[in-house]
Structures are given as C-alpha cells and as structure tokens.
Amino acid sequence: MIFFDNASTTKARKEALDVFNNFNENYFYNPSAIYKNGQEVSKLINKARADIINCLGGGRFDNFIFTSGATEANNMVLKGLLKNKNSKILVSIVEHPSVYNVAVDLKNQGYNVELVKVKSDGRIDEEDFLSKIDENTALISIMHVNNETGAINDIKRLVSLAKSKNKNVIFHCDGVQAFGKVKVNVSALGVDLYTISSHKINGLKGIGGLYVKTGINIKPLIIGGGQEKTLRSGTENTAGIYSFATTCKLAVSEQEEKFAKTTSLKDKMIKGLEKINNVKINLPQNENVSPYILSISVLNGKAETILNMLEDKGIIVGNGSACSSKHKDNRILSSMGIKMSEIEGSLRVSFSSNNTEEDVDYFITEFENVVNEYLKSTNRRN
Amino acid sequence: MIFFDNASTTKARKEALDVFNNFNENYFYNPSAIYKNGQEVSKLINKARADIINCLGGGRFDNFIFTSGATEANNMVLKGLLKNKNSKILVSIVEHPSVYNVAVDLKNQGYNVELVKVKSDGRIDEEDFLSKIDENTALISIMHVNNETGAINDIKRLVSLAKSKNKNVIFHCDGVQAFGKVKVNVSALGVDLYTISSHKINGLKGIGGLYVKTGINIKPLIIGGGQEKTLRSGTENTAGIYSFATTCKLAVSEQEEKFAKTTSLKDKMIKGLEKINNVKINLPQNENVSPYILSISVLNGKAETILNMLEDKGIIVGNGSACSSKHKDNRILSSMGIKMSEIEGSLRVSFSSNNTEEDVDYFITEFENVVNEYLKSTNRRN
Numbered sequence: 063m064i065f066f067d068n069a070s071t072t073k074a075r076k077e078a079l080d081v082f083n084n085f086n087e088n089y090f091y092n093p094s095a096i097y098k099n100g101q102e103v104s105k106l107i108n109k110a111r112a113d114i115i116n117c118l119g120g121g122r123f124d125n126f127i128f129t130s131g132a133t134e135a136n137n138m139v140l141k142g143l144l145k146n147k148n149s150k151i152l153v154s155i156v157e158h159p160s161v162y163n164v165a166v167d168l169k170n171q172g173y174n175v176e177l178v179k180v181k182s183d184g185r186i187d188e189e190d191f192l193s194k195i196d197e198n199t200a201l202i203s204i205m206h207v208n209n210e211t212g213a214i215n216d217i218k219r220l221v222s223l224a225k226s227k228n229k230n231v232i233f234h235c236d237g238v239q240a241f242g243k244v245k246v247n248v249s250a251l252g253v254d255l256y257t258i259s260s261h262k263i264n265g266l267k268g269i270g271g272l273y274v275k276t277g278i279n280i281k282p283l284i285i286g287g288g289q290e291k292t293l294r295s296g297t298e299n300t301a302g303i304y305s306f307a308t309t310c311k312l313a314v315s316e317q318e319e320k321f322a323k324t325t326s327l328k329d330k331m332i333k334g335l336e337k338i339n340n341v342k343i344n345l346p347q348n349e350n351v352s353p354y355i356l357s358i359s360v361l362n363g364k365a366e367t368i369l370n371m372l373e374d375k376g377i378i379v380g381n382g383s384a385c386s387s388k389h390k391d392n393r394i395l396s397s398m399g400i401k402m403s404e405i406e407g408s409l410r411v412s413f414s415s416n417n418t419e420e421d422v423d424y425f426i427t428e429f430e431n432v433v434n435e436y437l438k439s440t441n442r443r444n
Numbered sequence: 445m446i447f448f449d450n451a452s453t454t455k456a457r458k459e460a461l462d463v464f465n466n467f468n469e470n471y472f473y474n475p476s477a478i479y480k481n482g483q484e485v486s487k488l489i490n491k492a493r494a495d496i497i498n499c500l501g502g503g504r505f506d507n508f509i510f511t512s513g514a515t516e517a518n519n520m521v522l523k524g525l526l527k528n529k530n531s532k533i534l535v536s537i538v539e540h541p542s543v544y545n546v547a548v549d550l551k552n553q554g555y556n557v558e559l560v561k562v563k564s565d566g567r568i569d570e571e572d573f574l575s576k577i578d579e580n581t582a583l584i585s586i587m588h589v590n591n592e593t594g595a596i597n598d599i600k601r602l603v604s605l606a607k608s609k610n611k612n613v614i615f616h617c618d619g620v621q622a623f624g625k626v627k628v629n630v631s632a633l634g635v636d637l638y639t640i641s642s643h644k645i646n647g648l649k650g651i652g653g654l655y656v657k658t659g660i661n662i663k664p665l666i667i668g669g670g671q672e673k674t675l676r677s678g679t680e681n682t683a684g685i686y687s688f689a690t691t692c693k694l695a696v697s698e699q700e701e702k703f704a705k706t707t708s709l710k711d712k713m714i715k716g717l718e719k720i721n722n723v724k725i726n727l728p729q730n731e732n733v734s735p736y737i738l739s740i741s742v743l744n745g746k747a748e749t750i751l752n753m754l755e756d757k758g759i760i761v762g763n764g765s766a767c768s769s770k771h772k773d774n775r776i777l778s779s780m781g782i783k784m785s786e787i788e789g790s791l792r793v794s795f796s797s798n799n800t801e802e803d804v805d806y807f808i809t810e811f812e813n814v815v816n817e818y819l820k821s822t823n824r825r826n
Contacts, residue, residue, distance in 0.1 A: 063481065070482075071474040071679060079468060086461060086648070092453040096748060096763060097755045099445065100452075130512030130650065133668040133678030160668030160677060167667055261679060266468070268512065268650050268681025283665065285549055286515040286542030295542060296515030297453060297643060299650025366478060373479045381478060 063373075064421045067380040068262075069209055069239060069355050069412035075264040081308045082266060085301035093298055094287060103300055110307035117314040118256065118273050119247030125274045127293050128303050132238045132259035133160035134283065135272035138294075139203065139234045139255055140164040142281040147173050149200035154178040154186055155397045156210075161203050161236055162393070174198070182399050184213030184345050186220060195227045202233050206240035206256075210394045210410055211345055212355030214244060221252040232278060238262055238270075242313030243354050244321065254278045258310075260302075264414070265309030269302040320415040325353040327413055327422055332356070334426030340437060341429075344400060344408065356411040357395070360433055363407030368436055375428040380410040445755075446803045449762040450644075451591055451621060451737050451794035457646040463690045464648060467683035475680055476669060485682055492689035499696040500638065500655050501629030507656045509675050510685050514620045514641035515542035516665065517654035520676075521585065521616045521637050522546040524663040529555050531582035536560040536568055537779045538592075543585050543618055544775070556580070564781050566595030566727050568602060577609045584615050588622035592776045592792055593727055594737030596626060603634040614660060620644055620652075624695030625736050626703065636660045640692075642684075646796070647691030651684040702797040707735040709795055709804055714738070716808030722815060726782060726790065738793040739777070742815055745789030750818055757810040762792040 065073075085106075091097075093104035111126050120126070129135045137160060140151065153165045155177045169175035176194050179187040186204060195202070202224055207214050221233045234255040240246055241256075242263035248256045255278060259270040274280055274293075286295030328347075335341050335358060344357040360368055365381040372379055392405045400408075411425075447455075467488075473479075475486035493508050502508070511517045519542060522533065535547045537559045551557035558576050561569040568586060577584070584606055589596050603615045616637040622628055623638075624645035630638045637660060641652040656662055656675075668677030710729075717723050717740060726739040742750055747763040754761055777787045793807075 067474070067477060067479075070477055071472065073472040074468045079465060083461060083465070086456045090453065090455040091760075092449070095449060095452055095760075097449075097751060097760055099755075099760060130516070130681070131678045134512070134666050137666045137668070137677075158668070159670070163670075163677075164667045266683070267679055268684050284516050284519045285546045286519070286540070288541070288545075295519075295545075296513045297649055299512070301648070302650050369479060373481075378473075378477075378479055378481060 064377045064417070064424060066411045066413065066417065066421075066425065067378050068414040069410060070380050071261050071267065072264045072414055074261070074266050075309065075312070077312060078265045078305045078309045082301045082305040085304045089300065093300060094289060107298055107300060107303055110303050113307040114271065114310050115273070117310045118241070118258070119249050120273055121249060121276070123276045125276065126271055127274060127290050128269065128271045128298065129294055130268055130299070131261075131270040132236065132257045135257040135270055136160040136203075136236055137164055138272060138280065138283040139257070140168065140201070141283060143201050143232055144168070144173065145200060148198060150174045150176060150196070150198045152176050152178055152194055152199055152202045154180060154204050156180050156184065156208055156394045157203065157205055158209055158236055158238065161205070165203075178204070180213075180397055182345070183350065184208055184211040184394075184398050185350060186215050188220075188223065191220065192223055192227060195224055195231065197228060199228050199231050202231055203236065204233075205236040206246070207237075207244060207352045207355070208394065209239050209355070211357045211398070212239070212352035213345060214240070214350050214352055217251045217253060225252070239352065239355065242310065242317060244352055245317065248273050248275075255280070260306045260309055263309055263313040266302055266305055269299055269306045271306070316415070321353060323415050324413045327417055327419065328353045328356055330419060331411065331422045331425065334422065335429075338426075338430045338433060340433060342404060344395065344404070345398065354413050358409055358411060359400070359404040360407035360409070360436070362403060362440070363433070363436060365407055365409055368407065368432060369409065371432045371436060372429065375432065377425055377428060380412060381408065446759045446799070446806060448793045448795065448799065448803075448807065449760050450796040451792060452762050453643050453649065454646045454796055456643070456648050457691065457694070459694060460647045460687045460691045464683045464687040467686045471682065475682060476671060489680055489682060489685055492685050495689040496653065496692050497655070499692045500623070500640070501631050502655055503631060503658070505658045507658065508653055509656060509672050510651065510653045510680065511676055512650055512681070513643075513652040514618065514639045517639040517652055518542040518585075518618055519546055520654060520662065520665040521639070522550065522583070523665055525583050525614055526550070526555065527582060530580060532556045532558060532578070532580045534558050534560055534576055534581055534584045536562060536586050538562050538566065538590055538776045539585065539587055540591055540618055540620065543587070547585075560586070562595070562779055564727070565732065566590055566593040566776075566780050567732060568597050570602075570605065573602065574605055574609060577606055577613065579610060581610050581613050584613055585618065586615075587618040588628070589626060589734045589737070590776065591621050591737070593739045593780070594621070594734035595727060596622070596732050596734055599633045599635060607634070621734065621737065624692065624699060626734055627699065630655050630657075637662070642688045642691055645691055645695040648684055648687050651681055651688045653688075698797070703735060705797050706795045709799055709801065710735045710738055712801060713793065713804045713807065716804065717811075720808075720812045720815060722819060724786060726777065726786070727780065736795050740791055740793060741782070741786040742789035742791070742818070744785060744822070745815070745818060747789055747791055750789065750814060751791065753814045753818060754810065757814065759807055759810060762794060763790065
C-alpha cells in the first residue's frame with residue numbers, strides 16, 4: 063500500500079522499537095522504587111526528559127510532563143489551568159477535537175469559552191483573535207499546524223499580540239503536526255505550554271507529553287502515586303518514554319532534510335493535481351502551509367467513495383481528520399468558507415519522508431482515473 | 445539480581461513483546477480511519493476487548509475501556525461517576541494512592557467522602573463499612589487485593605452487603621493486584637466496575653483498563669476524537685492493547701498453576717523467616733492473603749537501610765508501596781494498628797512465578813545475615 067495518511071498516524075521506525083525492546087529487557091524496574099536499579103530507571107527517564115526539552119528548544123529549568131499522548135496533554139491544559147468560571151478561555155474554531163471538544167464541554171459546564179475564527183487560508187483571523195482578548199482572558203489555546211489543512215499559524219506573533227494585550231494570559235499551543243516536521247523552538251515562540259506526540263513522527267503510540275514553562279502552575283488531570291512531580295501519576299511507561307526521546311532526537315536532527323524532501327514531493331503532487339479536472343486544492347499553498355499536509359476536494363464527489371476506490375488501487379489517503387473521521391464534521395473546512403459541495407468530496411493527502419516520487423506519480427495517474435470513473439458513474443446515475 | 449518486588453512492576457514476558465512488535469510492523473494504521481486497513485485494526489482492538497472481558501468473566505454485552513493504566517482508570521471512576529456534592533463516596537483507608545488521593549482531593553473540593561476502616565488483618569471492617577452506607581451513598585471503591593499487605597477482601601460479600609443496604613450504589617473494585625494472580629470473575633463478584641493493569645502481570649507498562657458493567661454511565665476523563673465510544677479519546681495504543689490481551693489470556697490460563705507455585709514459595713519463605721530473630725510477619729497468613737505479597741518488619745530496623753544492604757547482596761525487595769515509595773506514608777500499616785517502630789522497619793516481599801526455591805533459600809540466608817549485621821551495628825552506635 064502507498065500510504066498518504068501520515069497525519070493520522072505513522073509506522074514506528076526501527077530505532078523506536080529497538081530502544082523500546084532494549085529498555086524492557088534491561089530496565090524494567092519501577093522508577094519510583096528507592097533501590098539502585100529503580101533509581102537508575104528514574105535517571106534515564108529524566109535524561110529522556112532533558113533530551114526532549116532540548117529538542118523543543120526549552121530552557122534548562124523548563125519542564126516536560128510525559129503523558130499517554132497528545133489528547134491527554136491537551137485535556138490537562140484546558141482543565142488544569144482553570145481558575146473560576148469568569149476567566150475566559152480562547153481556542154480557535156479549527157483546533158483538534160482534543161482541544162475543541164474539551165472547550166465545548168467546559169462551555170456547557172458554564173465556563174466562559176470563546177472561539178477564534180480563521181481566514182480562508184485556514185490561519186487565525188488576527189483581528190478576531192485580538193478583539194476577543196481582554197483582562198479576563200486566562201488561557202489561549204491555538205494549534206501550530208492544522209491537522210486537516212496543514213495551515214501554519216504564526217505562533218510567535220500570536221503570543222506576542224496576546225501578551226501585549228494581557229500580560230497574564232497563558233498561551234498553549236498544540237504542536238502535534240508541527241514538532242519534528244517544521245522548525246519548533248518553544249523559547250523563540252514564547253509559548254507557555256506546548257503539546258507533542260510520538261506516533262505522528264514515526265514513534266510509538268501511547269506516549270506524548272506537554273512542555274510547561276517554568277512558573278506555569280498546572281493542576282494534574284490524573285492523581286495517585288505522585289509521579290512526574292505529582293503532575294501525572296501512574297507507573298511511567300518507561301520504555302515508551304525512552305523510545306519517544308530517541309524518536310524526537312532523530313526527528314529533529316532530520317527535520318530540515320525531510321522538510322525539503324516532503325516539500326518537493328508535495329510540489330510535484332500539486333503540479334499533477336492541477337492538471338486533473340474537477341479537483342480543487344483547498345487553500346493557497348505557500349510558506350504558511352506544512353509540506354506534510356495537502357487538503358483537496360473532488361468537486362461534486364463523495365470523499366468516502368473515492369477513498370475506497372483509491373484503496374482498491376493500493377493507495378491510502380485520509381478524509382479530514384482521522385482522529386475524528388468516524389464522527390465526521392465539517393468544522394474546519396466550513397470555518398474557512400469552503401462550500402458544502404466541496405467539503406463532501408474533501409480528502410487529506412498527508413506525507414512522510416518515506417513516500418517517494420514514484421508514489422506521487424502512481425497517485426496522480428490512479429487518482430485521475432478514479433475521479434473520472436467516479437464522475438462518469440455518478441453522471442450516468444443522474 | 446533476585447527480584448522480590450513484583451507487586452511494584454514486573455518484567456514484560458517475551459510473548460507480550462513479540463505481539464507488540466508484530467502489531468507495530470503489520471497493523472500500524474489508525475483504527476479511527478474509515479479505510480479497510482484502519483477498520484481491520486479497529487476489529488483487532490475489539491477482539492482484544494472481547495478477549496479481556498472473557499478473561500474477567502464479564503458478560504457478552506459488558507464493556508471494557510482501554511486506558512493508559514490503572515491509575516487513569518481509577519481516576520476515571522472516582523471523577524466520572526460524581527453527581528452532586530451531597531452524594532457520598534466511600535473508599536477504604538488502605539486503597540492505592542490512585543483511589544485514595546483522588547478521594548482526598550474530592551473531599552478537599554467539598555465532596556462527601558468517607559473512609560472505611562480495616563481490621564488488623566488488613567481487610568475491610570464490615571461493621572464500619574455497613575455503618576457508612578446510607579441512601580446518599582453513590583459510589584463505593586474497595587480494592588480486591590491490597591498492594592502492601594496482600595490482604596484479600598471478600599468483594600462478593602461486600603458488594604452484596606452494600607447493595608442490600610442501598611440497591612443503587614455503584615461498586616468499583618481496584619483489581620490490579622488480584623487479576624491474573626487470584627481467581628477473578630467480575631460477574632460472580634457482582635462489581636459494577638473493575639480496574640486492571642498490564643505491567644503487574646508481566647505485560648507492558650502504559651496500558652490497562654476498566655471493566656464497566658452494562659448500564660453504568662460513566663463520564664470520560666479524557667475528551668477528544670471520541671475513541672472508545674467517546675469514553676476515552678486519543679489515538680489508541682493499538683499494539684499495547686493487543687499485547688495486553690495476550691498477557692491477560694496467558695495470565696488467566698496459568699493462574700492456578702502459578703498460584704500454587706507462589707503459595708509454595710511464600711510458605712517456604714515464611715518458615716525461614718520464623719527462625720530469624722527480630723523479624724515479624726505483619727499479618728496472619730491464611731487464605732485471605734495473596735501468595736504474591738508478604739509484609740514483614742525488622743523490629744527496630746530502618747527499612748531503607750536494610751533494603752540497601754539486601755541490594756548489595758543481589759536481592760531486591762520493596763518498602764511498602766513502590767508506587768508511592770518516594771512519598772512514604774504509613775497509612776496502610778498504621779490503619780491495621782501496627783506500631784510505628786515496626787512500620788519503620790517494614791519491607792514488602794512480592795513474588796512472581798519466575799522466582800525459584802533457590803531464590804528463597806538465598807534470601808533467607810542473606811536476610812538473616814543482613815538483619816544481624818544491621819542490629820549489631822545499631823546496637824554498637826547506641
């Protein structure tokens with residue numbers, strides 16, 4: 063199968079599995095135990111933490127909390143920084159469900175939650191953003207790279223705008239589709255919290271974490287034995303954590319090279335798609351879009367049917383966000399002003415550096431066949 | 445090293461790792477994706493779920509939610525069944541921190557939380573238990589096997605007593621130290637919810653789950669893409685889940701044989717310990733104690749020093765609950781009426797079926813030497 067759904071999940075790389083297996087063999091002890099073998103594991107976990115903070119460009123005293131993944135980390139942020147129901151939470155309308163749905167839940171509980179609009183390029187509408195920040199705004203959560211469109215927000219600028227209007231505001235950024243793919247430096251961005259995930263960058267599933275700048279007091283979501291300085295209890299997924307650090311180091315060291323390769327693959331695909339009738343690219347492709355994600359629509363198409371026809375040709379693509387594809391909504395594309403008739407035929411093509419130019423050539427040929435076949439058959443029916 | 449701290453964590457068995465590696469190689473797709481490869485993974489996850497429900501003796505329509513571990517599952521229960529601050533939550537004073545500390549946190553938030561006492565054998569004081577159940581009692585959480593003492597509660601009887609006093613009460617049982625070690629059948633026990641963990645039974649860390657009887661409406665702790673029928677969002681730790689099911693099936697199929705082997709190891713150890721001066725076994729050893737856990741005290745000893753001296757001899761034991769050993773408290777043993785002078789020298793010896801009779805012989809010899817050496821050196825100082 064040619065896999066173009068890498069924004070949904072990726073295959074774990076060999077190094078990630080090797081480290082995992084080795085750790086389970088040699089360091090299975092509980093890091094909370096006071097004996098030497100346990101303490102050695104505890105030190106290795108802290109080495110992994112330091113390595114990841116380093117990958118993120120965080121400072122020496124900054125913190126990083128290991129969680130079971132990005133969804134848990136995002137839940138922790140939205141629920142763990144609440145003070146009272148009057149303080150305002152601001153999230154964008156295109157956030158991942160692990161931010162958006164928590165925000166909606168909080169709103170239903172009576173919290174003061176507001177949604178920031180995006181423009182037709184999928185990026186934050188700065189005017190709307192600024193107008194919604196006031197002295198009551200306690201927390202802002204804006205994603206770095208959108209998971210359906212690839213739109214990259216200028217987080218550095220948004221943090222600066224937000225803090226100049228209210229210096230006490232806490233800024234969280236969901237960096238799941240950014241980290242390891244585009245350049246990320248949390249210190250330069252100025253964010254207070256930043257979420258990352260392992261399985262989106264060819265690491266294992268079930269592990270992720272949250273960067274927390276020194277001085278940000280977040281409450282735990284999961285309470286118990288007091289692991290992670292009481293911020294995340296539960297016996298640590300030690301082998302997963304150590305494997306995650308290896309994955310992060312590799313992803314960051316290869317980031318520029320892979321960015322260039324993916325950019326070239328995506329450019330090639332766009333050139334091919336532009337020649338196919340009834341196919342539309344859903345947002346302007348420029349330096350403000352990740353090379354890893356391409357949102358397209360088959361005009362008057364039904365995404366699910368086309369996706370199945372492509373799978374029969376040995377090609378896998380996604381339809382919108384895989385994380386919520388069973389519960390399909392049109393929140394993200396519709397918030398960009400895209401028509402329903404185009405949304406219904408929308409597909410997400412997402413790359414990894416494992417994809418090749420031949421994959422793209424094959425995709426273009428087969429995709430054109432599928433689109434023509436599909437439209438012919440629906441025309442016959444009409 | 446001879447490892448007698450198996451209640452803290454265990455080394456993952458080969459089968460658990462093999463399944464994990466194979467799954468990552470062949471089934472890395474996102475189970476939320478609508479294409480066939482994704483749906484195949486979704487079916488495998490549901491097969492793992494059915495296998496685990498079967499291992500637990502749950503009914504056909506019963507549910508099981510995969511979580512990142514038992515601590516998350518216990519947090520989910522205590523926070524996810526709350527209705528209002530008047531409804532009462534009852535937990536025992538000897539619960540694991542992932543229940544106890546959540547209960548304390550809820551009490552601090554103004555919820556009506558009461559603690560049930562235990563008797564000197566570490567088991568629930570039934571008189572106290574019954575006296576604290578009334579029409580406002582909404583949730584009871586009582587562990588199956590205590591993690592520090594091995595005391596086994598008669599969960600079936602406690603459920604029956606509780607429901608005969610208030611038929612609407614929801615009964616949760618933390619089965620982390622029971623499942624795969626003693627006989628567990630959730631239907632026969634009559635519990636509404638039951639927590640289990642992978643890494644305590646030679647499975648991988650970072651995976652566990654919660655049995656939820658049909659009809660029990662629990663709220664999610666982690667919200668997002670709607671995985672696990674919206675009860676636990678986040679991309680599933682698919683390989684971890686499938687490996688967990690394998691671990692459970694093996695543990696249950698081997699349970700009786702390993703129970704017998706561990707019983708014989710523990711009996712041998714008790715006989716050896718009874719001959720050592722200044723060593724006390726902290727609770728009566730009978731059919732109401734798990735063969736996997738033995739709580740002992742060195743009279744006038746300091747546990748940490750003795751534990752380190754043992755480690756120098758190549759023996760690892762625990763001091764109380766490893767899950768909270770960095771934050772040592774005396775809650776469990778002191779609630780059983782054990783004197784502080786004995787608590788300070790308390791050690792937890794916990795077995796696995798990987799331990800041998802030779803391990804026990806070596807332990808007895810070296811432990812006697814260590815105790816004598818320790819007491820001689822402290823007497824010299826005094």
